[in-house]
Amino acid sequence: MVSPILDTFRDAKYVMLAISILVGYGLMLLFLDQFLFFTPFFTFYVPTSAVVGLVLDLILTALITIVLTVSARQILLQRAAGGACKTGALGIIAAVAAAACPCYYLIPLLAVAGTVGGAVGAVGILLNIFQVPIKVVATLILIFATYKLDRSGLCRIRPIREVSFETGS
Amino acid sequence: MVILLMVVVFAYAGWRLITPASPSFSNTSSAFSLVSSLLAGSPPTLGSAKALVTIVEFGDYQCPTCGGWYKTQEASVIQNLVDVGKAKLVWRDFDYFGPDSVSASQAAYAAREQGKFWQFHDLLFQNQQSPNSGWAGRQNLVRFAEQLGLNMTRFNRDFNSGKYDALINSNHSLGVQAGVSETPTFFLIGPNGKVITIAGGQSETVFLQAVAQLTNG
Numbered sequence: 001m002v003s004p005i006l007d008t009f010r011d012a013k014y015v016m017l018a019i020s021i022l023v024g025y026g027l028m029l030l031f032l033d034q035f036l037f038f039t040p041f042f043t044f045y046v047p048t049s050a051v052v053g054l055v056l057d058l059i060l061t062a063l064i065t066i067v068l069t070v071s072a073r074q075i076l077l078q079r080a081a082g083g084a085c086k087t088g089a090l091g092i093i094a095a096v097a098a099a100a101c102p103c104y105y106l107i108p109l110l111a112v113a114g115t116v117g118g119a120v121g122a123v124g125i126l127l128n129i130f131q132v133p134i135k136v137v138a139t140l141i142l143i144f145a146t147y148k149l150d151r152s153g154l155c156r157i158r159p160i161r162e163v164s165f166e167t168g169s
Numbered sequence: 170m171v172i173l174l175m176v177v178v179f180a181y182a183g184w185r186l187i188t189p190a191s192p193s194f195s196n197t198s199s200a201f202s203l204v205s206s207l208l209a210g211s212p213p214t215l216g217s218a219k220a221l222v223t224i225v226e227f228g229d230y231q232c233p234t235c236g237g238w239y240k241t242q243e244a245s246v247i248q249n250l251v252d253v254g255k256a257k258l259v260w261r262d263f264d265y266f267g268p269d270s271v272s273a274s275q276a277a278y279a280a281r282e283q284g285k286f287w288q289f290h291d292l293l294f295q296n297q298q299s300p301n302s303g304w305a306g307r308q309n310l311v312r313f314a315e316q317l318g319l320n321m322t323r324f325n326r327d328f329n330s331g332k333y334d335a336l337i338n339s340n341h342s343l344g345v346q347a348g349v350s351e352t353p354t355f356f357l358i359g360p361n362g363k364v365i366t367i368a369g370g371q372s373e374t375v376f377l378q379a380v381a382q383l384t385n386g
Contacts, residue, residue, distance in 0.1 A: 037369060037371055041378060047370065049237055049240070049241065129300060
């Protein structure tokens with residue numbers, strides 16, 4: 001029995017997709033978490049107190065890359081096979097839900113800028129305090145999604161039916 | 170909903186990546202006026218008045234990033250830039266974490282009346298806990314003042330007078346005007362009025378590099 005995850009990363013176009021997600025999401029997360037700075041100079045800096053946050057960011061980025069890439073492949077295969085496959089869609093939903101965790105940074109930052117405040121700002125600040133537990137929950141969701149994707153039998157389509165990104169037929 | 174939030178976050182991150190940290194300094198005439206405003210008045214200042222570079226820090230005593238920067242970087246910046254006369258450090262409040270942030274600012278200014286602003290500033294950051302958990306409540310602030318050996322009659326009178334509210338509000342307005350969108354944000358002002366903005370709790374090496382650039386160029 002071939003693992004759908006390993007199978008996905010044997011295909012060059014999915015490797016390219018994975019690299020794009022890894023770089024794009026990773027850069028965004030590192031920037032929002034203030035590990036990466038573009039001004040006044042390009043700097044990567046990890047305070048000793050934030051090592052846990054960095055490790056969680058890296059784990060989240062790696063898991064989101066795996067889940068999104070494998071889910072995208074599962075959905076394309078499902079479309080080609082016309083079969084019922086829920087794991088691809090569930091994987092996408094899990095990845096997007098987990099990836100949304102940096103949203104809580106947006107609210108306090110906007111509050112700082114004076115554009116919002118009051119209750120919204122208070123919620124943002126509260127979420128900011130609990131960023132490590134939130135990231136741990138997001139990681140658990142992604143681990144579960146990865147497990148389900150790896151175990152999904154419904155989406156294992158015969159290789160002959162496998163399709164490419166471009167044609168979709 | 171989640172997808173919408175993701176789009177907002179990506180758009181925001183993209184916007185932050187492509188826009189300068191302080192767009193207000195891009196226009197020459199408004200930049201001149203902003204620099205004058207940043208240096209105006211008599212904010213708490215550490216270091217020699219003759220220092221070529223002025224580092225204006227906008228911070229909130231309850232902000233965890235400000236506390237983190239204080240604990241890991243401020244001492245090195247003071248040692249390598251302020252103590253050697255290359256730069257002076259100016260504090261301006263940018264309180265947004267809640268009423269306790271404002272109380273902490275008021276208490277620091279009340280301590281300043283007795284010449285202990287920076288000692289109080291240090292004590293606040295050394296004792297920082299989660300925002301709005303009560304660590305910067307009025308009772309604790311009074312305790313910090315006692316710990317510093319301040320004249321408590323005078324401290325309580327100044328602390329409760331409300332006389333620093335206008336200054337705290339004007340500092341916040343100045344920060345907004347200067348383009349502060351996170352704390353801590355530092356404006357490094359060189360001898361020729363050139364400004365380098367350092368947004369976030371960046372490392373001491375960035376400050377050394379920026380000061381060198383301002384003094385050499």
